Amino acid sequence: xxxxxxxxxxxxxxxxxxxxxxxxxxxxxxxxxxxxxxxxxxxxxxxxxxxxxxxxxxxxxxxxxxxxxxxxxxxxxxxxxxxxxxxxxxxxxxxxxxxxxxxxxxxxxxxxxxxxxxxxxxxxxxxxxxxxxxxxxxxxxxxxxxxxxxxxxxxxxxxxxxxxxxxxxxxxxxxxxxxxxxxxxxxxx
Amino acid sequence: xxxxxxxxxxxxxxxxxxxxxxxxxxxxxxxxxxxxxxxxxxxxxxxxxxxxxxxxxxxxxxxxxxxxxxxxxxxxxxxxxxxxxxxxxxxxxxxxxxxxxxxxxxxxxxxxxxxxxxxxxxxxxxxxxxxxxxxxxxxxxxxxxxxxxxxxxxxxxxxxxxxxxxxxxxxxxxxxxxxxxxxxxxxxx
Numbered sequence: 012x013x014x015x016x017x018x019x020x021x022x023x024x025x026x027x028x029x030x031x032x033x034x035x036x037x038x039x040x041x042x043x044x045x046x047x048x049x050x051x052x053x054x055x056x057x058x059x060x061x062x063x064x065x066x067x068x069x070x071x072x073x074x075x076x077x078x079x080x081x082x083x084x085x086x087x088x089x090x091x092x093x094x095x096x097x098x099x100x101x102x103x104x105x106x107x108x109x110x111x112x113x114x115x116x117x118x119x120x121x122x123x124x125x126x127x128x129x130x131x132x133x134x135x136x137x138x139x140x141x142x143x144x145x146x147x148x149x150x151x152x153x154x155x156x157x158x159x160x161x162x163x164x165x166x167x168x169x170x171x172x173x174x175x176x177x178x179x180x181x182x183x184x185x186x187x188x189x190x191x192x193x194x195x196x197x198x199x200x
Numbered sequence: 201x202x203x204x205x206x207x208x209x210x211x212x213x214x215x216x217x218x219x220x221x222x223x224x225x226x227x228x229x230x231x232x233x234x235x236x237x238x239x240x241x242x243x244x245x246x247x248x249x250x251x252x253x254x255x256x257x258x259x260x261x262x263x264x265x266x267x268x269x270x271x272x273x274x275x276x277x278x279x280x281x282x283x284x285x286x287x288x289x290x291x292x293x294x295x296x297x298x299x300x301x302x303x304x305x306x307x308x309x310x311x312x313x314x315x316x317x318x319x320x321x322x323x324x325x326x327x328x329x330x331x332x333x334x335x336x337x338x339x340x341x342x343x344x345x346x347x348x349x350x351x352x353x354x355x356x357x358x359x360x361x362x363x364x365x366x367x368x369x370x371x372x373x374x375x376x377x378x379x380x381x382x383x384x385x386x387x388x389x
Contacts, residue, residue: 130284
């Protein structure tokens with residue numbers, strides 16, 4: 012799924028962004044909408060967690076939040092349901108050729124462990140933006156890497172070895188459900 | 201689970217609130233924290249969906265949301281995982297002796313249908329605040345009532361007939377998992 016100019020380094024960020032298309036969140040939202048509308052899966056991005064401090068009531072129907080703060084997420088961004096299974100994942104973009112563990116906070120790692128312990132399907136979706144490659148990386152492999160404790164960043168080579176490259180297309184944009192079928196539900200490669 | 205003064209009408213709202221204790225959302229948050237900490241289930245309330253319009257960056261680390269609006273939820277408030285099963289529910293408090301369907305918007309009803317169709321466990325938790333009774337009401341029964349199309353409000357009698365009264369206690373506050381065991385997972389009454 013490499014695009015012609017994807018690896019070429021450029022100092023012109025506008026061209027770079029144009030080449031790599033939409034960002035991961037938009038791609039996943041389009042994908043999830045496609046799954047929902049085609050009755051394939053029910054998976055949503057959770058709203059951004061915020062702490063609301065001040066609200067003004069303009070009139071009976073409308074109220075405006077005038078002061079609020081972003082909170083650190085204590086769970087992953089996406090969850091839902093596919094073929095009766097609980098699905099849970101976090102999505103991240105990175106520019107370099109490794110995935111720094113600092114991208115996922117301690118609460119999120121605890122959440123991933125709990126989901127796995129309770130029989131859920133849990134993974135990361137990581138896009139290496141300069142390579143324009145997007146991988147599904149199993150939660151179990153993430154926890155193993157963390158427990159190993161040797162490195163603070165998961166190298167791209169480990170994504171190639173243990174992860175699953177997600178196909179990009181027009182619709183659905185990022186067909187990660189196909190990979191869930193293969194990896195978790197015994198489908199054919 | 202009726203408390204002595206729960207049904208008595210009072211014009212003093214402060215006393216009324218004191219008698220009925222905490223609100224449903226607080227009770228459910230305490231319950232879900234209990235389930236999480238005791239490794240029973242992984243169930244969270246989703247953050248309130250908002251549309252962020254203006255953010256000011258005070259310094260490198262902090263940013264303040266200066267203008268945002270509440271959005272209508274398109275899914276239910278709570279979801280998660282219990283014994284490998286996808287759990288999904290909406291929680292509502294009502295004062296009267298019936299549950300107006302207007303409490304749940306069209307998108308939420310579509311969501312409930314989809315969750316049921318994909319094999320998830322989906323229900324309402326409804327508290328009748330003046331009676332201080334909290335019920336689990338199955339999503340299937342809600343959809344049947346809506347499809348029936350005769351009434352715009354589910355009467356308390358139907359909660360007594362088809363719903364399940366949730367026990368209130370110190371910890372967990374509202375033990376709805378016990379009811380899931382019985383209703384959905386073949387546990388004993």
